[in-house]
Amino acid sequence: MAAKLVRGAIVVAILGLVVTLAFAFRRDPHDIRTGTVGKPAPEVSLDRLDGSGRVALGDLKGKVVVLNFFASWCLPCTEENPALVHVYERYRASDDVVMIGVNYQETRDNGLAYVRRMGMSWVTLADDDGRAALAYGVFGPPETFFIGPDGVIAGRHIGWIDEATLIAGIEAIRPAAAR
Amino acid sequence: MRGRIVAGLALLVIAAALVLALRPHEATAAERVDRITSELRCPVCQGLSVKDSPSETARQMRDLVVQRVGEGKTDAQIEDEFRASYGEWVLLAPPLVSWNGVIWAVPILALVGGVLVALRRMRAAPSDLERPTPRQLAELRERVRAEEAADA
Numbered sequence: 001m002a003a004k005l006v007r008g009a010i011v012v013a014i015l016g017l018v019v020t021l022a023f024a025f026r027r028d029p030h031d032i033r034t035g036t037v038g039k040p041a042p043e044v045s046l047d048r049l050d051g052s053g054r055v056a057l058g059d060l061k062g063k064v065v066v067l068n069f070f071a072s073w074c075l076p077c078t079e080e081n082p083a084l085v086h087v088y089e090r091y092r093a094s095d096d097v098v099m100i101g102v103n104y105q106e107t108r109d110n111g112l113a114y115v116r117r118m119g120m121s122w123v124t125l126a127d128d129d130g131r132a133a134l135a136y137g138v139f140g141p142p143e144t145f146f147i148g149p150d151g152v153i154a155g156r157h158i159g160w161i162d163e164a165t166l167i168a169g170i171e172a173i174r175p176a177a178a179r
Numbered sequence: 180m181r182g183r184i185v186a187g188l189a190l191l192v193i194a195a196a197l198v199l200a201l202r203p204h205e206a207t208a209a210e211r212v213d214r215i216t217s218e219l220r221c222p223v224c225q226g227l228s229v230k231d232s233p234s235e236t237a238r239q240m241r242d243l244v245v246q247r248v249g250e251g252k253t254d255a256q257i258e259d260e261f262r263a264s265y266g267e268w269v270l271l272a273p274p275l276v277s278w279n280g281v282i283w284a285v286p287i288l289a290l291v292g293g294v295l296v297a298l299r300r301m302r303a304a305p306s307d308l309e310r311p312t313p314r315q316l317a318e319l320r321e322r323v324r325a326e327e328a329a330d331a
């Protein structure tokens with residue numbers, strides 16, 4: 001009886017381990033659903049990189065916001081930039097989609113030089129003390145957040161992002177009337 | 180006599196020092212910052228606490244903890260702020276009363292289970308041996324006697 005119980009427990013433990021590993025390996029590492037997804041976006045207020053004023057993310061409610069954390073020292077940021085440029089051009093004329101870049105852990109001068117060199121025409125902000133990155137739970141650049149018109153973070157993409165993923169992320173939360 | 184007095188006084192001084200050192204006292208801001216940052220995981224490191232990590236992210240997290248302590252926030256409120264951003268993962272030791280608390284429970288349960296199984300087996304072992312019947316004993320004795328006689 002005891003031997004049967006032990007054998008049963010071992011089988012259950014192995015099955016549990018296999019199921020856990022199967023689920024863990026199937027998860028998309030670009031879509032780690034940590035703290036902030038599904039919650040209201042932290043309302044941070046940051047200076048523009050070019051020094052032309054301040055932007056409060058809370059003021060953008062009612063619009064789809066694509067918030068991209070980037071840095072000039074981050075190679076994947078450089079690699080994903082053409083996709084960001086294409087998507088920005090695609091939605092440039094629409095007034096319901098806003099793209100914002102947040103410069104991560106570098107000086108404003110370096111960030112601004114990178115922005116100009118890479119042709120980033122969208123709003124770019126300085127996060128000097130890293131508070132915005134900490135509030136959003138950023139692990140490291142690049143990271144992209146999709147914030148819905150209701151101000152809730154609908155999605156998050158960790159690492160290099162492509163054009164199709166960007167468009168899919170925007171369209172998933174864009175009001176049907178605006179499409 | 181004098182030696183005893185000196186030894187007694189020395190013991191008294193040591194006891195007083197121990198009581199003084201171990202008395203409950205309110206943690207200073209620096210002690211609180213140390214304690215909180217040692218419980219937070221550095222997001223860009225491999226298993227390092229925010230206190231121990233030299234990374235820029237850890238430095239920014241330490242600065243935020245210092246600010247929050249200065250603002251009068253409790254340890255729990257400060258940890259909750261980081262938990263809201265990074266999830267339970269940001270705590271190096273998962274809280275006991277949570278799904279992650281299973282991490283604490285499983286090894287203890289496994290140990291208790293193992294001890295129980297071992298005890299059961301140790302007790303069950305003697306009963307597995309069948310005692311020989313008087314007839315078998317007699318036969319064995321007869322066999323031994325016969326073999327001894329043959330050897331002689």
